[in-house]
Amino acid sequence: MYNSIKKTVKAIFPKSFLNKHELTFRYLYYQFYRGRKFQCNICTNGLRRFLRTKEGERICPCCGSLARSRRLWDLLQSGYLRKNLKILDFSPSRSLYRKLKREKNYSYTATDFSGEFLADKQYDITDLELPDDSFDLIICYHILEHVEEDLKAMQELYRVLKTSGVCIIQTPFKEGEIFEDPSIRTPEERQKHYGQADHVRIYSVGGLAKRLTMAGFQVEVKAFTEKPGNKNGFKEQEYVLVIQPDIPPFAPPQCENSVQVPFHQPVFRGQQNP
Numbered sequence: 551m552y553n554s555i556k557k558t559v560k561a562i563f564p565k566s567f568l569n570k571h572e573l574t575f576r577y578l579y580y581q582f583y584r585g586r587k588f589q590c591n592i593c594t595n596g597l598r599r600f601l602r603t604k605e606g607e608r609i610c611p612c613c614g615s616l617a618r619s620r621r622l623w624d625l626l627q628s629g630y631l632r633k634n635l636k637i638l639d640f641s642p643s644r645s646l647y648r649k650l651k652r653e654k655n656y657s658y659t660a661t662d663f664s665g666e667f668l669a670d671k672q673y674d675i676t677d678l679e680l681p682d683d684s685f686d687l688i689i690c691y692h693i694l695e696h697v698e699e700d701l702k703a704m705q706e707l708y709r710v711l712k713t714s715g716v717c718i719i720q721t722p723f724k725e726g727e728i729f730e731d732p733s734i735r736t737p738e739e740r741q742k743h744y745g746q747a748d749h750v751r752i753y754s755v756g757g758l759a760k761r762l763t764m765a766g767f768q769v770e771v772k773a774f775t776e777k778p779g780n781k782n783g784f785k786e787q788e789y790v791l792v793i794q795p796d797i798p799p800f801a802p803p804q805c806e807n808s809v810q811v812p813f814h815q816p817v818f819r820g821q822q823n824p
């Protein structure tokens with residue numbers, strides 16, 4: 551239902567008009583969902599229930615937030631947002647873009663290479679046109695699974711992140727090892743093997759953590775567990791990687807696979823929320 555309404559509205563109205571008036575449309579639609587049982591922590595509106603897509607995703611009808619965006623906002627508020635931060639966000643969710651862009655305490659830059667998302671810049675994550683040590687906080691959500699040269703992207707994140715900075719990363723995950731096969735190239739094959747036509751691999755939590763350590767990061771894996779039907783519509787099980795540049799004098803290696811690099815086991819830290 552939600553997907554078909556969204557598709558119809560997108561077919562009728564031009565993109566620029568929708569970007570300008572999206573929140574008005576959503577607010578009208580939200581009236582059917584207004585309630586007290588649930589709450590979106592991004593727009594703070596009370597809900598009778600979340601919208602459910604056929605894939606089972608819980609979406610806030612008012613701001614359009616996904617479960618992972620609500621988790622990210624919750625995490626950011628737990629101590630990662632401070633005054634005067636310089637923040638870089640790759641292809642942000644519209645709900646968080648609007649939220650963070652309004653905030654005057656930070657310098658918030660959103661970038662999107664595809665041109666599909668709300669953004670201020672169009673950087674290539676494997677070749678960022680930015681000076682070293684530029685940002686205190688980088689958000690890189692559901693990006694790396696689209697990038698063929700992901701180690702190069704990680705090295706660019708390392709380069710533009712301040713040594714005191716933090717980068718928060720998530721991708722879709724599977725059990726076991728990373729699955730990637732360069733011979734899988736067509737959108738149809740990628741859909742079949744990776745679950746989405748523009749994905750180039752499926753990471754595992756441990757596999758991504760290991761690859762990030764190869765690029766020079768310390769990795770902390772945060773594991774969140776929630777009860778089904780929780781108030782904020784969080785996923786029942788979710789992993790987020792919080793990474794920081796490893797302590798100098800560690801130097802990130804070059805991209806070649808043959809380079810020997812120090813390996814630090816990522817730190818796994820479970821979080822049980824009530």
Ligand SMILES: [Zn+2]
Pocket residue numbers: 590591592593594595610611612613614615
């Ligand atoms: Zn919302």
